[in-house]
Amino acid sequence: MSQAATATTGTVLGPIRRPRRGLAALRGIQGFRRATQADDALVVLGVVVGRSSAIAAGAPGGTVTSGEALCPFGGLETIGTFLAMGGYVPHVHLSNVVLAVAALLVAFFARGAFCGWICPLGFIQDLVAGLASFVRRRIPPVGRAMRALQRRAAPLRFVDRPLRLLKYVVLAWAVLGAAAYGTMVFRGVDPWNALLDLGRETAGLGLLVLGVVLVASLFVDRAWCRYACPLGAATGLVSRFSPVRLERVEAACSSCGACAKACPMGLPVATATMIVSQDCTGCLECVEACPRSGALELRAGLPVAPAITFLPRRAAGASGAADAGVAQS
Amino acid sequence: MRVKPIVFGALVIAIFFGTIGASMAAGAWQSTGRNSMTGVGGGEGPGSGGTSGSQRVAGSGVGSGDGAGAASVKGWMAIGDVADAAGVDVAEILAAFDLPADTQPSTPLKDLESDAFSVSALRTWLAERGGGPGGSPEDPRAAPSDTTP
Numbered sequence: 001m002s003q004a005a006t007a008t009t010g011t012v013l014g015p016i017r018r019p020r021r022g023l024a025a026l027r028g029i030q031g032f033r034r035a036t037q038a039d040d041a042l043v044v045l046g047v048v049v050g051r052s053s054a055i056a057a058g059a060p061g062g063t064v065t066s067g068e069a070l071c072p073f074g075g076l077e078t079i080g081t082f083l084a085m086g087g088y089v090p091h092v093h094l095s096n097v098v099l100a101v102a103a104l105l106v107a108f109f110a111r112g113a114f115c116g117w118i119c120p121l122g123f124i125q126d127l128v129a130g131l132a133s134f135v136r137r138r139i140p141p142v143g144r145a146m147r148a149l150q151r152r153a154a155p156l157r158f159v160d161r162p163l164r165l166l167k168y169v170v171l172a173w174a175v176l177g178a179a180a181y182g183t184m185v186f187r188g189v190d191p192w193n194a195l196l197d198l199g200r201e202t203a204g205l206g207l208l209v210l211g212v213v214l215v216a217s218l219f220v221d222r223a224w225c226r227y228a229c230p231l232g233a234a235t236g237l238v239s240r241f242s243p244v245r246l247e248r249v250e251a252a253c254s255s256c257g258a259c260a261k262a263c264p265m266g267l268p269v270a271t272a273t274m275i276v277s278q279d280c281t282g283c284l285e286c287v288e289a290c291p292r293s294g295a296l297e298l299r300a301g302l303p304v305a306p307a308i309t310f311l312p313r314r315a316a317g318a319s320g321a322a323d324a325g326v327a328q329s
Numbered sequence: 330m331r332v333k334p335i336v337f338g339a340l341v342i343a344i345f346f347g348t349i350g351a352s353m354a355a356g357a358w359q360s361t362g363r364n365s366m367t368g369v370g371g372g373e374g375p376g377s378g379g380t381s382g383s384q385r386v387a388g389s390g391v392g393s394g395d396g397a398g399a400a401s402v403k404g405w406m407a408i409g410d411v412a413d414a415a416g417v418d419v420a421e422i423l424a425a426f427d428l429p430a431d432t433q434p435s436t437p438l439k440d441l442e443s444d445a446f447s448v449s450a451l452r453t454w455l456a457e458r459g460g461g462p463g464g465s466p467e468d469p470r471a472a473p474s475d476t477t478p
Binding site: 109113287298 | 331332333334335337340341345346348349352357358360401449
């Protein structure tokens with residue numbers, strides 16, 4: 001099943017591990033993660049359906065839990081009002097604040113794992129990306145067309161890094177805007193809120209953003225998380241101080257690049273020694289994809305990660321000589 | 330120290346849902362507006378306005394008399410409850426916004442919305458009137474802004 005291998009340099013590599021594919025992959029840690037994501041999504045779906053049923057039965061809207069009450073970002077949006085006046089902006093409840101605290105605690109102890117393990121919008125993007133991957137594999141003409149499209153779009157890759165800054169701008173706008181105006185200025189364009197509000201007239205622009213996100217997810221994994229999610233930006237900043245991180249053990253690594261290829265956030269894992277990027281969602285796809293046992297490991301310990309950098313550094317090449325951005329070599 | 334992936338996953342779930350469970354156990358979980366309204370005793374959180382003031386929209390902070398009071402007014406609240414909490418007559422609110430004088434006190438604010446009236450307009454009106462609902466003249470916390478130099 002596994003064997004030791006020796007590189008041309010004479011370094012002893014870790015034993016080869018056959019990566020699980022298809023449904024077999026669900027037996028491992030990814031199955032655990034997918035089950036957690038699906039469970040959270042079903043809870044929210046249950047709340048949304050239950051609310052619709054209750055309102056249809058004549059219950060006043062204010063008496064029934066809404067999906068919005070289960071969004072951690074509402075807790076962050078109300079910070080300004082909370083500190084200034086001791087109250088909440090409209091549509092925010094104490095549950096939002098509790099969930100925001102929970103998400104930030106997860107960020108500290110487990111990096112971006114809220115995004116990778118819990119967030120239903122992330123799960124939906126994963127489903128869309130999985131569907132796209134399935135179609136590419138099963139329908140060759142579609143696969144060829146999408147690969148051709150990706151080749152044509154390759155020159156645009158330079159926008160990836162600056163676009164990742166957008167989520168910090170969105171975070172600042174949403175939090176400061178809510179503090180300044182006393183309302184959730186982000187709510188109108190929030191794709192998650194639009195999804196919860198499907199069929200209601202308030203969804204408008206948010207539905208458009210949701211549509212763009214879902215279409216983008218066909219081509220770019222976790223497009224919303226990479227570029228625009230303000231909650232991911234906030235948890236990412238906190239995660240920078242987490243004592244938990246992924247480490248690539250060069251001596252055990254064959255530099256095959258499978259980890260970087262598997263990363264839904266497009267982080268250059270294969271050329272790093274320590275993955276401390278704010279963009280890491282803790283999904284462990286890279287660990288699962290790694291064919292060398294012990295080459296990628298989760299570790300905990302001091303010191304915590306170094307200062308915040310808003311952008312992952314570019315991959316330094318196969319040697320992995322200097323890729324301190326997402327990670328440090 | 331090496332962390333096994335399964336331990337990492339369990340940690341994520343334990344922290345996230347543990348925090349929610351702890352808040353529920355401590356009575357600090359509130360996911361609907363109505364919970365605020367019926368939360369007699371007020372202490373669910375900021376803006377609750379304490380325990381006094383039986384005429385407040387209990388626990389919602391509407392009667393808090395501080396800046397949070399106005400912000401606590403919600404569309405689902407009945408105009409009569411808000412008026413009671415704010416210490417004003419329903420008729421005064423109706424007159425201020427040119428609403429029909431025969432409006433029932435049990436009517437939710439959102440059902441009254443029109444070009445002339447909105448929940449946010451009522452919040453502004455209440456805040457300007459006395460530093461927020463709950464601003465009965467004898468309540469020094471709710472002193473009108475014009476008493477401030």
